[in-house]
Amino acid sequence: MPTLPAGHSARSHAAPTLQAVFWDMDGTLVDTEPYWIAAEKDLTAAYGIEWTEAQAEAMVGQALEFSAGMLRNAGVPLAVREIIDRLIGQVTEQVRLAVPWRPGARELLAELRQADIPCAMVTMSEPVLAREIVRALPAGTFDVVVTGDMVSAGKPDPEPYQLAFDTMAAALPGLEKTGIVAVEDSLPGAASAQAAGLPTLGVPNFVPLPAGTVRHEWDTLAGRGIRDLLLLLSGPVPEPAR
Missing domain, CATH: 1.10.150 (DNA polymerase; domain 1)
Incomplete structure (x- = not known):
């Protein structure tokens, strides 16, 4: 799976308050x-x-x-x-x-990569499918990939997102959960990210998110960029599960 490139720093990018973005795959990156x-x-x-x-x-x-x-x-x-x-x-x-990309997903990933803001994929799918999505994107798009076989408890448990954070934090000194946005389309995924203490953006796809599931919700990623993600980092974030 992809690893962090040498020399990456949590503070060495164009938008230092947005340190990373963690992405769900099915329903968020791709309409599978x-x-x-x-x-x-x-x-x-x-x-x-x-x-x-x-x-x-x-x-x-x-x-x-x-x-x-x-x-x-x-x-x-x-x-x-x-x-x-x-x-x-x-x-x-x-x-x-045919990779069924969600509107705006590849464009936002490209902007984040251009700005040197690292990304993680956090999916409950297994490596065989995750690899197909990673291969369909430019090399280095994802710095960390967590798949369902890597955790003992899947979403909605916080373990998948906690593992992604711990893996990235080991290579990025100073990485903080308050500087990360998790992007999810489903209730189990949003629950997992928030239980891990990450500010979470809901972009529902196949099934609407129940009211109040997340503090921030967009209809689509199309037309959205780093400036929009930065706005999500103001205000309180959920407490990690104990």
Whole structure:
């Protein structure tokens, strides 16, 4: 996975108060939710099981083990690992054919890279899919990548975002959570980032965020830039989970 380039410093970029941006992947960087839902429907249909929109929505942003458990509860007669492999294999094949970028995501990533503001990807997907997204972007776009297999507890637990912070902080002296913006589209993801103590921006996609989930919410990343992210860092941030 990508590592921090030599000489990177938490204060050596154009906007010193914005030290880093942590990105969710599915639904935030890329609109892969339709790919996941299609894979779920194909899997359940193979066993004569009806899969509803409500069930699909309940899986958005969840750890893959949680999603596989839901499919097993619905009647899919496969082990959790088999279900995950079937889903992620189908989604990865679709991404290889066409990466469905969310509006404004690549443009904002490019601006952050130009300004030398490091980014982390924090996803509950596994490396095989995360690598496809990383490869589709310019080298060095992400300084840290955390995938679902790297943590013992997935979103909404704070562990994924805490691991991303700890990894980046080890290479960037002076990195503070108050200087980071986490970008999420789902309730589990926003809960994870906020429980880790990070200022969190909600950009909902497939499922609306319940009112009050995050302090800051945008309809889209299109047309947004570093100046907009800086404005999010004023005011109180959530206390980390204890």
